[in-house]
Every structure is written in structure tokens, then in C-alpha cells.
Amino acid sequence: MAGFRTHITVSTVCGIVYGAAIKPMGFDPATAFLAAGVTGVGGMLPDLDSDSGIPVREMTGLAAAVLPMLLIPRLTNAGIGHEAMIATVVLIYFVIRYLGAYLLRAASVHRGMFHSIPAMAIAGLVVYLAYDSPNVKIRLALAGGVMIGFLSHLVLDELYSVDFNGVRVRLNSFAGSAVKFVSPSWFGTCVCYLMLGGLGWLAFKDSQQYLK
Numbered sequence: 726m727a728g729f730r731t732h733i734t735v736s737t738v739c740g741i742v743y744g745a746a747i748k749p750m751g752f753d754p755a756t757a758f759l760a761a762g763v764t765g766v767g768g769m770l771p772d773l774d775s776d777s778g779i780p781v782r783e784m785t786g787l788a789a790a791v792l793p794m795l796l797i798p799r800l801t802n803a804g805i806g807h808e809a810m811i812a813t814v815v816l817i818y819f820v821i822r823y824l825g826a827y828l829l830r831a832a833s834v835h836r837g838m839f840h841s842i843p844a845m846a847i848a849g850l851v852v853y854l855a856y857d858s859p860n861v862k863i864r865l866a867l868a869g870g871v872m873i874g875f876l877s878h879l880v881l882d883e884l885y886s887v888d889f890n891g892v893r894v895r896l897n898s899f900a901g902s903a904v905k906f907v908s909p910s911w912f913g914t915c916v917c918y919l920m921l922g923g924l925g926w927l928a929f930k931d932s933q934q935y936l937k
């Protein structure tokens with residue numbers, strides 16, 4: 726399977742291409758840059774299930790820093806004060822950084838449902854819901870970015886499960902374990918689809934504001 730460095734490199738390149746591609750569609754440079762960054766992060770998300778400490782530590786640290794920032798417009802809209810906002814951001818940081826990392830280690834199986842197409846959709850929905858903006862295009866661009874990064878990871882993991890052995894191409898034991906819709910664990914699969922359904926419903930409710 727592809728290593729941490731390969732994943733970051735590929736998703737960052739995807740992010741730069743994505744940011745450059747969407748910029749002419751009426752996005753300002755800062756938004757295009759943010760979309761590129763979210764794409765880069767998306768490429769690291771599937772390995773949150775990995776038990777080797779470094780990726781989990783790096784990524785929960787990053788998620789802990791980035792997610793509260795994405796929430797700032799939503800917190801501002803909620804009308805809470807400056808101090809309360811800082812307190813909320815700090816609290817979210819610690820919850821993700823420590824409790825989140827603990828739960829991930831306890832609950833996940835490497836190459837389980839974190840490496841799947843529904844998990845990619847969940848990542849997109851989380852970004853869409855977290856980032857509140859009157860401009861739905863920005864929310865969709867960021868959600869699209871994280872999903873592109875996520876997909877780049879899944880595809881890379883699949884590619885790395887192919888051994889090019891002279892002219893014979895052979896699949897190793899990880900083949901088919903990244904770009905998938907269900908995992909051998911029915912429990913993991915059910916939890917994943919329940920989350921997808923719940924977030925999909927929330928996003929549907931949330932999108933009603935744009936139809937008024």
C-alpha cells in the first residue's frame with residue numbers, strides 16, 4: 726500500500742490542480758486556496774484507521790486544528806461572543822485531538838470502512854455541513870475537494886495492491902480493499918451507512934435555505 730508521504734504528495738498535487746481548475750468559476754483566490762488545502766487533507770483521512778501512531782497523531786492534530794476553523798462562520802452566525810468562540814474552538818481541538826484519536830484507535834480496523842466510497846461521501850458531507858456560507862457554491866467546492874483528495878487515497882491504495890511482475894500483473898492481498906462499498910464487517914458497514922444516511926438527511930435539510 727501507498728505510504729503516508731505518497732498520499733500527501735498526490736493529494737496535494739490534486740489539490741493544486743483542483744484549486745486552479747475551480748478558480749475561473751468565480752471563486753476568489755482565498756477560496757481556491759482553501760479548496761486546495763481541503764483536498765490535500767482529504768488524501769490523508771482514510772488512514773485515520775491506521776494503528777501506527779504517526780499518521781493518526783499527525784492527522785488528528787491537523788483535523789483538530791482545521792475543523793474548528795471551518796466552523797468559525799457557523800459559530801459567527803450563531804451569534805456567540807468572541808470569548809465563547811475561542812473557548813469552543815479550543816474545546817473542539819482537545820476533543821478531536823485526544824478523545825477522537827482514542828476512539829479511532831479503539832473502534833477502527835485498518836482498511837475497514839474508512840477505506841470506502843461511502844466514507845468518502847461522509848467526508849464530503851461533514852465538510853459541507855461544517856462550513857456554513859450563504860454561497861452554496863463555496864460549500865460544494867470544499868466538499869468536492871475533500872472527496873477528490875479522499876478518492877486519490879483510495880485509488881492509490883488500490884494501485885499499490887497491484888504487483889507489476891515482469892509482464893504479469895498480480896493482485897496482492899490488499900486488492901479490492903480500498904475502493905469499495907461494503908466491508909467484511911457488517912457492523913462497520915452498517916455504522917458507515919447509518920452515518921451517511923444521517924448526514925445526507927442533515928445536508929438535505931440544510932440545503933433548503935438556498936431554495937427559498
Ligand SMILES: [Zn+2]
Nearest residue numbers: 771772840882
Ligand atoms: Zn490507506
